[in-house]
Amino acid sequence: xxxxxxxxxxxxxxxxxxxxxxxxxxxxxxxxxxxxxxxxxxxxxxxxxxxxxxxxxxxxxxxxxxxxxxxxxxxxxxxxxxxxxxxxxxxxxxxxxxxxxxxxxxxxxxxxxxxxxxxxxxxxxxxxxxxxxxxxxxxxxxxxxxxxxxxxxxxxxxxxxxxxxxxxxxxxxxxxxxxxxxxxxxxxxxxxxxxxxxxxxxxxxxxxxxxxxxxxxxxxxxxxxxxxxxxxxxxxxxxxxxxxxxxxxxxxxxxxxxxxxxxxxxxxxxxxxxxxxxxxxxxxxxxxxxxxxxxxxxxxxxxxxxxxxxxxxxxxxxxxxxxxxxxxxxxxxxxxxxxxxxxxxxxxxxxxxxxxxxxxxxxxxxxxxxxxxxxxxxxxxxxxxxxxxxxxxxxxxxxxxxxxxxxxxxxxxxxxxxxxxxxxxxxxxxxxxxxxxxxxxxxxxxxxxxxxxxxxxxxxxxxxxxxxxxxxxxxxxxxxxxxxxxxxxxxxxxxxxxxxxxxxxxxxxxxxxxxxxxxxxxxxxxxxxxxxxxxxxxxxxxxxxxxxxxxxxxxxxxxxxxxxxx
Amino acid sequence: xxxxxxxxxxxxxxxxxxxxxxxxxxxxxxxxxxxxxxxxxxxxxxxxxxxxxxxxxxxxxxxxxxxxxxxxxxxxxxxxxxxxxxxxxxxxxxxxxxxxxxxxxxxxxxxxxxxxxxxxxxxxxxxxxxxxxxxxxxxxxxxxxxxxxxxxxxxxxxxxxxxxxxx
Numbered sequence: 001x002x003x004x005x006x007x008x009x010x011x012x013x014x015x016x017x018x019x020x021x022x023x024x025x026x027x028x029x030x031x032x033x034x035x036x037x038x039x040x041x042x043x044x045x046x047x048x049x050x051x052x053x054x055x056x057x058x059x060x061x062x063x064x065x066x067x068x069x070x071x072x073x074x075x076x077x078x079x080x081x082x083x084x085x086x087x088x089x090x091x092x093x094x095x096x097x098x099x100x101x102x103x104x105x106x107x108x109x110x111x112x113x114x115x116x117x118x119x120x121x122x123x124x125x126x127x128x129x130x131x132x133x134x135x136x137x138x139x140x141x142x143x144x145x146x147x148x149x150x151x152x153x154x155x156x157x158x159x160x161x162x163x164x165x166x167x168x169x170x171x172x173x174x175x176x177x178x179x180x181x182x183x184x185x186x187x188x189x190x191x192x193x194x195x196x197x198x199x200x201x202x203x204x205x206x207x208x209x210x211x212x213x214x215x216x217x218x219x220x221x222x223x224x225x226x227x228x229x230x231x232x233x234x235x236x237x238x239x240x241x242x243x244x245x246x247x248x249x250x251x252x253x254x255x256x257x258x259x260x261x262x263x264x265x266x267x268x269x270x271x272x273x274x275x276x277x278x279x280x281x282x283x284x285x286x287x288x289x290x291x292x293x294x295x296x297x298x299x300x301x302x303x304x305x306x307x308x309x310x311x312x313x314x315x316x317x318x319x320x321x322x323x324x325x326x327x328x329x330x331x332x333x334x335x336x337x338x339x340x341x342x343x344x345x346x347x348x349x350x351x352x353x354x355x356x357x358x359x360x361x362x363x364x365x366x367x368x369x370x371x372x373x374x375x376x377x378x379x380x381x382x383x384x385x386x387x388x389x390x391x392x393x394x395x396x397x398x399x400x401x402x403x404x405x406x407x408x409x410x411x412x413x414x415x416x417x418x419x420x421x422x423x424x425x426x427x428x429x430x431x432x433x434x435x436x437x438x439x440x441x442x443x444x445x446x447x448x449x450x451x452x453x454x455x456x457x458x459x460x461x462x463x464x465x466x467x468x469x470x471x472x473x474x475x476x477x478x479x480x481x482x483x484x485x486x487x488x489x490x491x492x493x494x495x496x497x498x499x500x501x502x503x504x505x506x507x508x509x510x511x512x513x514x515x516x517x518x519x520x521x522x523x524x525x526x527x528x529x530x531x532x533x534x535x536x537x538x539x540x541x542x543x544x545x546x547x548x549x550x551x552x553x554x555x556x557x558x559x560x561x562x563x564x565x566x
Numbered sequence: 567x568x569x570x571x572x573x574x575x576x577x578x579x580x581x582x583x584x585x586x587x588x589x590x591x592x593x594x595x596x597x598x599x600x601x602x603x604x605x606x607x608x609x610x611x612x613x614x615x616x617x618x619x620x621x622x623x624x625x626x627x628x629x630x631x632x633x634x635x636x637x638x639x640x641x642x643x644x645x646x647x648x649x650x651x652x653x654x655x656x657x658x659x660x661x662x663x664x665x666x667x668x669x670x671x672x673x674x675x676x677x678x679x680x681x682x683x684x685x686x687x688x689x690x691x692x693x694x695x696x697x698x699x700x701x702x703x704x705x706x707x708x709x710x711x712x713x714x715x716x717x718x719x720x721x722x723x724x725x726x727x728x729x730x731x732x733x
Contacts, residue, residue, distance in 0.1 A: 041696055042583055042696055042697070042698060054583065054698075057581060057582055057583050057613060057614075058583070059614070060581075060613055060614025060615045060616060060618075061615070061616065061618075063613065063615065063618075100617075100618075104617050108617065108669070108673065152676070156675075156676070161672075161675065190676060190677070193620070193673055193676065193677055194677075196617070196620075197620055197621055200618060200620070200621070201621075210615075210618055210619075210622070211612060211613055211615035211618040211619060211622075212611065212613055
């Protein structure tokens with residue numbers, strides 16, 4: 001039996017997933033990006049100093065991440081150093097953006113895959129509140145708030161507004177949480193709406209504007225630092241950032257992390273599904289020097305799920321990353337006749353139709369030294385764990401310990417359980433906690449550096465005659481993002497963005513090897529082919545973002561999602 | 567940007583990299599450049615953002631959204647909707663951008679921070695090809711869309727005065 005989910009909802013962009021299902025489990029899968037981007041073509045011939053302004057329009061969710069990767073690619077091509085203040089300010093912007101993004105992904109976008117909102121109405125608020133208090137010391141787990149949220153939810157259901165939670169699968173047989181846990185999740189869903197904003201406030205203050213930041217420049221940032229002038233980055237503004245960092249911390253560590261551990265423990269069977277491709281790639285981020293040779297957060301490559309194989313990517317000039325990336329379009333709707341390095345990458349469409357054994361996606365299939373790789377928070381956490389990054393090890397062990405105690409395992413859950421659908425959620429929560437600590441670290445570094453008398457924020461770029469090329473990479477919320485720029489006589493000659501979802505959602509490659517989404521779906525259970533919640537769970541666990549990005553209001557009413565069973 | 571919630575907001579939405587998809591942003595830019603308002607309003611280029619705009623949209627007395635719309639009518643057709651029809655518009659769509667304004671409005675409803683009024687000013691696009699320019703047909707409708715926004719503002723007690731001619 002074949003099921004087609006088109007589109008997968010509550011993601012950015014248009015993704016279609018096809019699965020063959022036999023005896024209640026997935027036996028084959030295809031992931032197809034249904035939108036053509038080609039946005040890179042707009043950049044050709046432009047001034048490289050402006051590229052980031054356009055690049056941040058590629059996606060409505062990931063504006064800052066494309067902007068940062070773009071300036072880094074031009075700086076890499078010019079071998080341009082970036083002043084320390086600029087590095088720290090950029091690091092805080094991307095860190096705060098990621099914290100915001102991870103909280104929104106879990107509570108607003110994917111929790112309803114696991115949490116039955118309607119069931120929360122049956123909960124005993126007192127019991128739910130006690131349960132929450134058993135998980136952490138969070139100060140807003142009182143019965144008063146639990147009762148108020150339940151009443152509000154009842155009012156919403158009564159007025160037929162449940163749709164705001166997306167097309168949820170209320171009452172699906174794969175929903176196993178008891179009503180009290182569901183209520184706990186709804187209460188924290190509401191609180192998440194408040195706290196994610198605080199993370200966004202940091203982006204707004206440092207980026208001088210949201211949703212599109214305005215403070216970047218090739219060579220640094222456009223935030224003059226002067227504690228005596230109101231139009232610059234003043235002490236007052238930095239203290240606003242400080243307060244926002246402080247406000248978010250308890251939510252991340254006392255709510256998000258324990259919630260994911262608790263839900264993970266109650267869905268422990270999902271540690272056995274969704275591993276897929278266990279080669280993991282991530283890049284180092286949050287540079288601590290002007291050239292990008294030292295980083296707060298390590299990155300590298302792990303093969304076959306074995307953390308012992310970890311090899312580090314040492315910095316912006318390490319050929320290990322640059323030389324390893326290729327993209328195949330054998331199964332994608334483009335014309336290339338062989339896998340190409342991004343500097344040679346083309347964007348020439350060749351639409352056929354959906355062909356199971358031929359071309360079936362607008363997404364290309366990237367490889368790292370000819371191997372498929374999974375990217376994202378799980379790859380990031382496993383690599384940082386392997387690299388001996390202390391905060392990552394601490395928060396990972398904490399999460400595994402919590403799962404072990406909630407599920408009564410008599411010890412922590414093994415690290416290997418992270419190679420799974422639920423493991424990707426756990427890793428995202430761990431990463432969020434690590435990033436929050438590092439926001440604090442970057443703020444302190446910035447203050448110390450300014451205190452030492454350094455107020456530089458910008459080095460002017462100089463473009464040589466002839467051709468130079470560079471890659472800018474960033475460990476974005478969804479994983480490795482790289483922008484590849486070829487500059488000829490000061491103008492952009494070629495530009496390619498290899499985005500995280502390309503790594504994960506890519507179709508079969510030149511050797512017909514299936515991609516990470518596809519591989520992760522194999523052996524997933526499917527209780528009801530008409531309502532393939534399990535498929536959605538695994539795809540959502542990657543936090544797909546194929547937006548890149550159309551935002552048209554469609555007033556023609558159509559069926560919400562087609563699930564075709566044939 | 568939070569803290570200005572007592573002002574009316576004009577929110578231009580869309581992706582400027584995709585031709586007519588960016589018409590909402592282009593109208594917002596023109597409004598910003600060519601008009602003065604009494605009392606003052608906020609004009610925001612929202613691009614294709616969703617949850618990032620939570621604080622920008624929250625608690626507003628009124629939000630005028632300018633966007634490309636797909637009504638099934640010929641390219642260049644203009645639409646204005648207000649009252650309950652406008653939010654329903656966003657709810658029913660199945661645009662490739664799932665996390666847009668409808669989710670934002672849903673979240674704000676849960677927080678009791680929804681804008682008190684909502685107006686949609688839209689234009690049916692002709693081309694969504696990768697391009698920074700509007701098609702001539704849609705570009706020709708921009709002055710009319712500006713008038714529609716100005717009219718909507720007038721109905722809300724805001725006087726808009728043209729300060730400079732279109733470039």
